Amino acid sequence: MYDFTYEKPTEIASATAILGKDDEAKALAGGQTFIPVLKQRLNKPTVVVDLAKLGLSGITVTPTTVTIGAMTTHAAVADSAEVAHAIPGLAHLASMIGDWQVRHRGTIGGSLANNDPSACYPAAVLALGATITTDRRSISADDYFQGMFTTALEQGELITSVTFPVPVASSYLKFKNPASRYAMVGVFIAKFDTGVRVAVTGASQSGVFRHTAFEAALSTNFTADAIAKIATPADGLNSDIHASADYRAHLIGVMARRAVAAAK
Amino acid sequence: MPHVTLTVNGKSHTVDVEARTLLVELLREKLALTGTHVGCDTSQCGACVVHVDGTSVKSCTMLAVQADGADVLTIEGLAAADGTLHPMQEAFREHHALQCGFCTPGMVMSAIDLVMSHPQGLTEAEIRHGLEGNLCRCTGYHNIVKAIAAAWPVMHGRELVAAE
Numbered sequence: 001m002y003d004f005t006y007e008k009p010t011e012i013a014s015a016t017a018i019l020g021k022d023d024e025a026k027a028l029a030g031g032q033t034f035i036p037v038l039k040q041r042l043n044k045p046t047v048v049v050d051l052a053k054l055g056l057s058g059i060t061v062t063p064t065t066v067t068i069g070a071m072t073t074h075a076a077v078a079d080s081a082e083v084a085h086a087i088p089g090l091a092h093l094a095s096m097i098g099d100w101q102v103r104h105r106g107t108i109g110g111s112l113a114n115n116d117p118s119a120c121y122p123a124a125v126l127a128l129g130a131t132i133t134t135d136r137r138s139i140s141a142d143d144y145f146q147g148m149f150t151t152a153l154e155q156g157e158l159i160t161s162v163t164f165p166v167p168v169a170s171s172y173l174k175f176k177n178p179a180s181r182y183a184m185v186g187v188f189i190a191k192f193d194t195g196v197r198v199a200v201t202g203a204s205q206s207g208v209f210r211h212t213a214f215e216a217a218l219s220t221n222f223t224a225d226a227i228a229k230i231a232t233p234a235d236g237l238n239s240d241i242h243a244s245a246d247y248r249a250h251l252i253g254v255m256a257r258r259a260v261a262a263a264k
Numbered sequence: 265m266p267h268v269t270l271t272v273n274g275k276s277h278t279v280d281v282e283a284r285t286l287l288v289e290l291l292r293e294k295l296a297l298t299g300t301h302v303g304c305d306t307s308q309c310g311a312c313v314v315h316v317d318g319t320s321v322k323s324c325t326m327l328a329v330q331a332d333g334a335d336v337l338t339i340e341g342l343a344a345a346d347g348t349l350h351p352m353q354e355a356f357r358e359h360h361a362l363q364c365g366f367c368t369p370g371m372v373m374s375a376i377d378l379v380m381s382h383p384q385g386l387t388e389a390e391i392r393h394g395l396e397g398n399l400c401r402c403t404g405y406h407n408i409v410k411a412i413a414a415a416w417p418v419m420h421g422r423e424l425v426a427a428e
Binding site for chain 1: 266282284306307308310319320321326327374378396
């Protein structure tokens with residue numbers, strides 16, 4: 001890894017000031033993606049700003065919302081009885097990210113800022129229509145994700161928390177790569193009184209996306225049968241050594257039907 | 265050069281490190297605690313697992329500077345001063361849960377966290393799921409799982425009732 005200057009500010013304003021004035025400065029959250037990237041010399045930051053002392057971890061549950069601080073670890077979300085009660089699909093999703101030791105360090109804010117096209121959290125954020133709060137504004141999930149590794153965040157802008165509306169029912173199922181445990185296809189289904197939202201991760205070349213054909217069918221009839229005959233086009237889906245685009249297109253239907261059946 | 269002050273196996277150390285130094289490099293190269301191994305170097309194999317403030321983490325995927333002020337426990341800190349093995353080490357020995365031994369330090373550290381964080385009990389499936397971040401290429405895991413189940417009642421001082 002190339003060397004860098006390390007900063008560990010205790011105030012958000014100090015962190016954003018350092019990050020805002022230097023295009024080559026990078027924020028460090030849990031580091032479970034960023035440190036491997038540094039080790040491979042794929043990134044050469046001048047300054048690494050550790051967000052650990054900004055007081056950004058914690059979970060707040062109300063009858064209608066779940067708010068998770070940006071530095072909250074996957075393990076904390078997975079182990080939260082309150083999250084599991086309010087949004088079962090979200091707690092289950094967190095329990096399947098990486099492995100146990102990765103979940104002890106990796107954070108929701110880091111995952112969302114990175115927006116890996118195979119990451120799990122973007123599926124929950126988009127399907128639940130969460131709001132991403134930063135040091136300067138609130139961003140709706142529909143505006144936040146802008147393609148593979150690309151988000152609405154500006155240089156130096158830091159996610160502080162994510163607020164999820166509590167759905168009537170939810171579930172997340174992923175077909176994981178057995179080595180990396182990233183999603184080859186992951187489907188999050190969120191049922192609200194106003195309709196159903198479906199988000200798919202791991203499949204598309206442009207990152208997480210909403211499956212509007214499934215949403216329309218499930219909003220009328222929330223059963224696996226309702227989407228059994230809806231084919232997902234393979235256009236724009238990833239083809240790699242793990243799965244072809246056609247295979248991923250098929251998996252989207254399989255995982256979505258299983259997710260509907262498992263929703264609670 | 266940044267200073268890092270941390271407690272390792274009950275002993276306080278202050279070390280000068282480059283910011284890019286990994287925690288495992290600090291342990292092995294600065295403190296000569298070479299029981300913690302580096303296997304894959306890509307956050308997958310778990311040979312480098314240590315406890316930081318009581319929680320198992322991959323020390324190859326954490327900067328030494330991030331551990332400033334932390335309490336770190338490595339494989340060297342488990343046995344008593346008179347050489348008596350920790351119950352998990354003893355269970356690994358008794359159940360032949362190692363062959364080449366390369367993955368063993370990380371396995372033992374993960375296993376101790378797994379047992380301590382499951383005071384209500386552990387099923388075989390939970391043990392196998394809990395080891396997903398540790399790779400062993402010799403044993404096929406079977407005896408490792410047996411050893412962890414055997415260590416649970418010793419560490420908690422009561423019988424492990426299988427819930428499966």
